[in-house]
Amino acid sequence: MECTPVLRSEWLKIRSLCSLPGTLLALFTATVAFSAIAGVSDASGPGFDPLFASLSGVLPGQIAAISFGAMAVSSDFHQGALRVSLAAVPQRGRWFAAKAAVIAVPALLAGLMTALAALLVGRAGLGRAANTLSTGEQLRGVVGCGVYLMLMALFAAGVAALLRSGVATLSLLVPFILVVSFVIGDATGTVADFLPDKAGQEVLRETYDGTLGPWSGLAVTALWTVAALLAGAWSVRRRDA
Numbered sequence: 001m002e003c004t005p006v007l008r009s010e011w012l013k014i015r016s017l018c019s020l021p022g023t024l025l026a027l028f029t030a031t032v033a034f035s036a037i038a039g040v041s042d043a044s045g046p047g048f049d050p051l052f053a054s055l056s057g058v059l060p061g062q063i064a065a066i067s068f069g070a071m072a073v074s075s076d077f078h079q080g081a082l083r084v085s086l087a088a089v090p091q092r093g094r095w096f097a098a099k100a101a102v103i104a105v106p107a108l109l110a111g112l113m114t115a116l117a118a119l120l121v122g123r124a125g126l127g128r129a130a131n132t133l134s135t136g137e138q139l140r141g142v143v144g145c146g147v148y149l150m151l152m153a154l155f156a157a158g159v160a161a162l163l164r165s166g167v168a169t170l171s172l173l174v175p176f177i178l179v180v181s182f183v184i185g186d187a188t189g190t191v192a193d194f195l196p197d198k199a200g201q202e203v204l205r206e207t208y209d210g211t212l213g214p215w216s217g218l219a220v221t222a223l224w225t226v227a228a229l230l231a232g233a234w235s236v237r238r239r240d241a
Contacts, residue, residue, distance in 0.1 A: 006098040014102050017075055023068040024110040027149070028117065031061030035118035036125055050130040051141050051206035054122025055115060058145055058204060062152050062197070065107060066173050067166075069153035072103050073232070074166030092237045096161065100229060103157050104150055111149030115142040137206055144203030144214055148221060155196055155225045161232025193217075196224035 014020050034057030076099070119142055123130040160169040177197050192198050193211040202208050202217030212220060 006094060007101060010095075010098045010102045013075070014072060014106065017071070020068060020072055023064045023071065024106060027061050027064035027068070027110055028114045030064060031057035031114045032117045032121055033057065034060050035122040038122060038125070048129070049206050050123075050126055050133055051137055052204050053126060054119050054130065054133075055141055055145055055204045056122070057118050058115070058149070058201075061114065061118075062149060062177065063174055065111065065149040065153045066156040066177070067170060068107060069103050069156035070160040070166045070169040070173075073099060073157045073160040074164070074169065077164045093233060096229075096233050096236050100154060100157060103153055107153035108146055108150040112142065112146035114149070115145035118145075133206060140214060141204055141206075144218060147218060148200040148203060151200060151218070151221045151225045152197070155221075155228045158225065158228025158230070158232035162228070162235045164235070194220055196221050199224075 035054060036057075038053050038056040119138060123133070156169055156173055159173065160166055163169050163172070181192065181195055181197055190211050199212055199217040200221035202210065202212050203214035205214070208214065208217075
């Protein structure tokens with residue numbers, strides 16, 4: 001079976017599950033709403049970063065991106081759906097690669113649109129405080145934000161394939177990103193810079209003085225994502241459907 005029919009069939013699964021487009025809508029809505037609030041409430045001062053303030057809605061909004069990746073994979077582990085998929089596509093590696101592709105593309109497109117809308121809304125709220133942002137910095141923030149959200153969706157997809165459960169994946173990743181990551185960051189200093197969320201979020205900042213820069217931070221997040229996808233692919237290939 002060629003790759004195109006496999007991609008088409010996996011894309012149809014994404015479209016047919018109402019909860020999956022719903023998570024992307026939640027990603028857009030939550031991110032833009034929180035960026036608007038941050039733009040209105042934030043005030044310039046020492047350490048103020050207008051780019052991060054404008055895109056800060058990504059911090060809660062990324063939970064929707066993680067949910068999208070986790071649910072897109074875990075849906076195939078319900079009621080023997082994976083056996084049906086593998087009967088049509090016996091090459092498990094090809095099936096998982098197609099699944100990752102149909103997660104990556106809509107997550108990236110939704111992430112880019114979300115980042116652009118959040119930046120515009122956040123800038124409007126910040127007013128003159130956002131005038132220091134250059135066109136290059138804003139472009140980097142929007143593109144980097146879209147890539148970051150795609151990577152987090154794929155990271156969750158790899159973990160979901162390994163754990164074979166969307167609930168288990170969300171129970172692990174959501175507390176980690178919302179709570180544990182901040183606690184570890186306060187306790188371990190620069191070690192936290194290499195966590196998947198902390199590293200990738202450097203691209204959202206106008207100024208950065210940590211261990212990683214915006215693109216090197218995204219590269220670290222990409223390495224975490226590749227590791228998760230490889231672990232997920234190993235699980236799909238080695239364990240019973």
